[in-house]
Amino acid sequence: MATSSTASPQSAVLHRSLRSSPLTVTSANRHTLNFSDGGSMLDSTCGAAVSCIGYGNKRVRDAMMAQLDKFAYVNSMFFSTPIYEELAAELIRGTEGKMARALMMCSGSEAMEAALKMARQYFVEKGELKRSKFIARESSYHGTTLGSLGVSGHVGRRALFEGTGMLGANVGRVSACYAYRGMKEGMTEEQYVQMLADELDRKFEEMDPGTVCAFIAEPVVGAALGCVPAVPGYFKAMKAVCDKHGALLILDEVMSGMGRCGTLHEWQQEGVVPDIQTLAKGLGGGYVPVAAIMINHKVEDALSAGTGAFAHGHTYQGHPVSCAGALEVQRIIREENLVANVARLGVIFGDLLHQALDSHPCVGDVRGKGLFWGVEFVADKKTKEPFSRAKNVANAVHHVGLHRYGISLYPGMGTKDGILGDVVLICPAYNSTEDEIRHIVKKVKQTVDWTFKDLENNDSSLFRAQPASRL
Template sequence: MGDYQPETIASPTPAATGNQLKDISTNDSGVLYHQLRQKPLNIVGGRGSYLITDDGLEILRRHLRDKRVHDAIMEQLQKIPYAYSLYFTNNAAENLSRILVDSTGGKMSRAFIVSSGTEAVEASVKMAMQYFRELPTPQPQRVKFISRTQSYHGNTLGSLAVGHHIARRAIYESILTKNVHHVSQCYPYRGMKDGESTESYVARLAQELEDKFQSLGPDTVCAFVAETMSGATLGCVPALPGYLKAMKEVCERHGALLILDEVMSGMGRTGTLHAWEQEGVVPDLQTIAKGLGAGYAPIAGLLVNKHVVDTLTRGTGAFAHSQTYQGHPVSCAAAYRVQQIIQEDNLLPNVREMGEYLGCLLHEKLGDNPHVGDIRGRGLFWALEFVQNKSTKESYPPSKKIAWTLHATGLKPEYAISLMPGNGGADGVNGDHICLAPPYNTTKAEIELIVDRASKVIQEVLG
């Protein structure tokens, strides 16, 4: 998307009487920060591919501002900012849903628009449960879900249970549902045995899923949930050829649904609008989020396969779930304009071209680094996994906080780059990686700058 220069941001003027506004740069902030003992950098503006802090530091990041989206938001605000979707629809939600459904060739026939990826996953789980209760011959015994280790699907209790982010689950384990079971990730760097072929590894993972179905009772499994391409928790691991197709075959054999989580990998990030387009599969339910609205407004969605919609239509005729801000007109208007721009500016070919260049440059600059164990990705979504020993793949101890140190170092003025950190990928506790996700209209010059700055950060931290 094109550059957009925001208006000058003026400091608020305290009122003459009453409670005066306090400078948020002080320690008197009312914000509950993620790290309570540390105030994050304060972002006051943006320029092109950069975030601008209140002290003038420009940080290379992955989101671009575009005046066309700003105008669409303002236009919608002037029309109608909100209408409760339980009683009303609105043109913005209708337009966005139509463009999404059409983008799948009608394979997914309805869109349920919410505000976050977590909410989309929560809705997908409920939709799957309801589907089996509304079949002509109901199957209410299907209440179990199978997901994968080192996966992440959200932070509400339902989505947290479906995922396997050990650190985020830890203190809530006692109240998480016990009907979710996990199988291994498709993680060739650590999962493939020496000498094992791709075909044999995929067959082994499919057999593991089959065995899990059998141990649980095949007719009790509601759905298998997986990220089409793993996100920040495992670190940008693409599915091996034939993997998702093999997993779907297991689901179909036993009548279970396939839910694909594309909150991070979808809406163009991996080179096609839907990541499943590259895998030879069509999900029964699909979640989307981050690339949908490009960060302009809180928005996500659940795309529903036609056969699921048809089942509910013939059954109760309603989805037994709703949220106050689903289908929010302003968010939908922003996302609709973002999706139009992706088409108008022909951005997906650039994602593929620049993604290939990013991968090649990462291998060229960092492939021989003794502490870079694996370089992986697809499209404009790449990760570097770090190890103490390249031969043994030994991870750094969690106490070293390698990923977070890389992130913090990247924010120093001499580097000024935002590197997304992740840890626990190796086994849920050990393992460090960083993710790189440039904007869809990135250039070769920006890719070179990203790799150069990331390489210098890695050199400072790991030597």
């Protein structure tokens, strides 16, 4: 387990917090991180749901080195590369041909920026020049750049820029599909879906349907709410509303996609095909900084019939070494049937988490799918009232897990109203075994039990103010 930080207080790095030094990782193997102070941690969240095949994979290393031996970089304004073509073909193949083209970048935020620009250009190509607005959901997170943050509904991450004009004013918001807090007592899932579809329809009318480019949503809400899947039928209903008003559907699978939820793309479980999709974390498995957008045939046809070019670009898009790493990660996932393993273990993982935590007086909800699960904590199970921010519960659970039990629990806050509401995410690697999953659940239960035992004993040391996770 981790002990204490040994990073120098004179560090030249602009860390996420300047008030405390983070633990220093010196090596990693399979699913374990090792620290400079001799401690270690089972990475039960794959970082931020990134390291999906674990650490130290020789196949990925060799693929990257082979590309380096050929060349490391070319200018994508003028040149393509075989490895870029291979990766794009692999991604399109994974959609069974339902998507048409892929563009590689370096981060999920970059991918969302590109998706927004692509949606706007689609309508410009079609001559619908008034379309420049977007509809997104409350309690969502789509990236940290100003454009991607502008369509996000994450209160904490937007706060510094609210009211400045920096985030823009062309975004309308609707409710998240969040059954635990959104479904009224006695309401069926079908009625809940209809209520949300009606809300989206009204938002289109309020904003003038002819001015809206797209509706944006995460199929499973990640950092903002903590692994909240949509109820059955939700995305079919939302797609129908988008089609009614001639708008596109953008699905953000940066965190929930590339096998994390038990299918390669989460939308393959929803019976819809997005017009534009973003993906990132599981794409390169942490071996390289890489992300992508994919467009479907309708969007490709509009570009091909118009200017024939996407008015967008990055210096490092389609970077050959990143493409080599990501392609090998995807080949490993496919060849080792890891998505099927995620689906199989996900059922076991969910059942074990429910058995271990549902009866805990401070656990309000356990939710997720595949190997993407969240646990929400409440002060009162009946009213679902969250803890006060002063209790700092999510960070306390993270702290206890890391320093006492040697596991990673990804903390998040704001599940009720953007400020109050504590949750932790648990996102094991795709190549985990059933024994490892059972071990993780045991450690999670121990962590939760210990944390709230200390809370009852008023041990404020565990609940001291710590910087909130901004991953």
